[in-house]
Amino acid sequence: MQVGIDKIGFYAPSQYLDLTELAQARGEDPNKYLIGIGQSEQVVIPVTQDVVTMAASAASQVITDDNREKIAMVIFGTESGIDHSKSAAMYLKRLLHLPDQIRAIEVKQACYGATFGVQTAKDYVKANPEKQVLVIGADIARYGLNTPGEVTQGGGAVAMTIAAAPQILALDDATSFRSEDIMDFWRPLYRTEALVDGRYSENIYVDFFQAVFHDYCKTTGRTIADFAALTYHLPFTKMGLKGLRSVLPEASDTQQTRLKANFEASRVYNRRVGNLYTGSLYLSLMSLLANAALATGDRIGLFSYGSGAEGEFYSGTLVQSTPALAAKQQFDAYFKKRTKLSVAEYESCFKRQLPNHDVLLDTKADDARFVLTGIKHDQRQYVDRSHTE
Ligand code: COA
Numbered sequence: 001m002q003v004g005i006d007k008i009g010f011y012a013p014s015q016y017l018d019l020t021e022l023a024q025a026r027g028e029d030p031n032k033y034l035i036g037i038g039q040s041e042q043v044v045i046p047v048t049q050d051v052v053t054m055a056a057s058a059a060s061q062v063i064t065d066d067n068r069e070k071i072a073m074v075i076f077g078t079e080s081g082i083d084h085s086k087s088a089a090m091y092l093k094r095l096l097h098l099p100d101q102i103r104a105i106e107v108k109q110a111c112y113g114a115t116f117g118v119q120t121a122k123d124y125v126k127a128n129p130e131k132q133v134l135v136i137g138a139d140i141a142r143y144g145l146n147t148p149g150e151v152t153q154g155g156g157a158v159a160m161t162i163a164a165a166p167q168i169l170a171l172d173d174a175t176s177f178r179s180e181d182i183m184d185f186w187r188p189l190y191r192t193e194a195l196v197d198g199r200y201s202e203n204i205y206v207d208f209f210q211a212v213f214h215d216y217c218k219t220t221g222r223t224i225a226d227f228a229a230l231t232y233h234l235p236f237t238k239m240g241l242k243g244l245r246s247v248l249p250e251a252s253d254t255q256q257t258r259l260k261a262n263f264e265a266s267r268v269y270n271r272r273v274g275n276l277y278t279g280s281l282y283l284s285l286m287s288l289l290a291n292a293a294l295a296t297g298d299r300i301g302l303f304s305y306g307s308g309a310e311g312e313f314y315s316g317t318l319v320q321s322t323p324a325l326a327a328k329q330q331f332d333a334y335f336k337k338r339t340k341l342s343v344a345e346y347e348s349c350f351k352r353q354l355p356n357h358d359v360l361l362d363t364k365a366d367d368a369r370f371v372l373t374g375i376k377h378d379q380r381q382y383v384d385r386s387h388t389e
Contacts, residue, residue: 003125004166004316005118006132009061010286010330011054012043012156012273014338014367017346019151025343026146033151038237038267042274044341045140045155047352048366048373051078052088052382055138056095056370059159063096063134067161072131073103075120077113077278079187079306080140081106082380092136095370095384110185111233112306113137113278114158119314121162122171129164136160137279141235144193145347152236154274158282168289168319169300175314176216178208185307192353201307202239208311209243209303216301216313224250227315228298229262229288233281233305236274237267240284243303265292269331278306289318290328296320337367 019040023030034040055076063071076089089104098104107113114137121133138157143149184201187194209232217223224230224247232240244263248256266288270276276283281304288300298318305311341349360374363383373381 001126001129001164002166002170003122003129003162003164004171004319005169006161006163006166007062008168008282008286009058009159010156010283011057011368012276012334013045013049013054014334015044015046015341015349016272016338017042017044017341017343021343022151026150036238037151038241039151039271039274041272042151043154043156044346044349046349046366047354048361048363048371049368050082050372050380051080051138051140051157052082052091052095052380053368053370053372054155054157055088055092055136055159056382056384057368058138058157059092059096059134059136060369062159062161063098067132067163068097069099070130070132070163071098071102071134071161072128073121073124073133074098074105074136075117075133076104076106076136076138077108077115077117078106078136078138079108079110079113079277081108084189088138089136091380091382095382098134109310110306110308111235111277111280112304112310112312114282115304115312118160118162118171119175119312125162125164132161132163134159134161137276137282139277139279141275141277142193142350143196145350148198149194149196152275154276156273156276156279156283158276158279158286160282166319169285169316170319171316172314174216174220175312176212176219177310177312178212178215179310182307182309184309196307202242204307204309205239205305206242206246208305208309209313210246212311212313213247213301213303216315224259225252225255226299227301228258228294229266229292230259230301230303231266231281231284231288232303234267234270234284235277235280237270240267262288262292272335286327286331289324290331294318294324
């Protein structure tokens with residue numbers, strides 16, 4: 001029985017920063033950002049959006065009357081949650097009108113959370129093929145104004161349903177993972193911005209990729225020649241390129257050309273959205289599906305990395321290539337409707353954080369279906385505008 005990604009949806013706010021303008025404001029050569037980092041634009045998150053609202057907007061694209069009652073579990077991967085105790089999945093369950101006979105939990109291991117969700121969901125659906133699992137990767141990536149990490153910020157959400165007889169990607173059984181207690185990136189509870197040892201994290205990322213990729217190959221007997229594409233966690237797109245380059249010499253010239261072309265397809269959207277933390281790998285998968293010439297049965301490799309650190313390499317085969325067209329149209333429409341902010345507007349938006357007291361927010365400028373309207377009695381207030389307008 002095949003189990004895998006049945007549906008996939010994406011949401012990010014519709015305001016962004018042009019990174020050429022950010023480079024100019026920071027006194028950097030724009031090519032450092034565009035080529036050296038591999039990012040050209042970055043989503044800017046308004047105060048009226050958080051991981052719950054973004055996840056709800058992404059998940060509303062994959063939850064329909066056809067599958068709502070089949071969802072047995074929500075696994076919400078995030079490292080920018082809104083509560084130290086209550087799971088973001090619980091708010092999501094209410095906003096999406098999911099059944100009460102459901103497990104709804106939040107998981108955290110930096111950018112790895114959604115992959116834990118996918119693998120756990122795969123095992124669950126194999127044992128319960130009539131059920132489905134909703135997996136979320138939603139985050140806001142914040143490093144701070146005028147920091148080296150500033151150019152690698154962003155945010156957004158990816159939602160996936162994992163089901164038997166999937167429509168998009170049938171997951172292979174084999175998977176290789178590795179964990180090690182490493183201080184390359186962390187965010188203490190009292191901070192809203194992450195701390196990172198940037199160069200160290202890049203080196204660990206590549207080390208982990210090589211370790212789990214080669215372990216996967218050893219276990220399965222597959223080689224790099226078995227992959228039509230390798231996709232990566234992309235905190236910034238140059239990071240994935242470094243991972244790919246580290247194994248390219250194992251491929252023939254023809255395979256190298258194909259893997260490089262498909263890597264370019266897999267970073268088209270990430271370049272323009274920025275870092276989604278745990279959703280980044282899955283945005284890259286969407287970018288690949290929408291922009292590469294792939295055929296049914298093609299095997300795709302997925303490398304997930306969460307600083308701290310957990311790495312996993314797994315794979316799947318493409319079930320059909322038709323969802324790609326719908327995905328491309330959706331992304332084209334999204335990028336077309338976005339509004340560019342000046343650097344000054346971005347800085348002011350970045351500084352505007354939710355206070356730790358009751359507040360009523362002005363949501364007029366936010367065009368999302370799900371918005372955060374404020375805090376009342378220390379509880380975040382969410383609205384689904386499709387029910388109120
Ligand atoms: N044209 C083209 N490339 C240029 C350039 C120019 N004018 N100027 C610099 N570059 C290149 C550098 O050579 C370097 O390339 P390399 O990484 O291939 O060596 C790259 O741009 C970055 O330059 P660097 O001086 O290292 O940038 P930095 O000190 O500002 O920091 C990061 C870059 C990535 C370390 C920093 O943004 C960061 O810490 N980001 C967060 C890291 C992260 O997400 N870690 C988690 C991993 S999962």
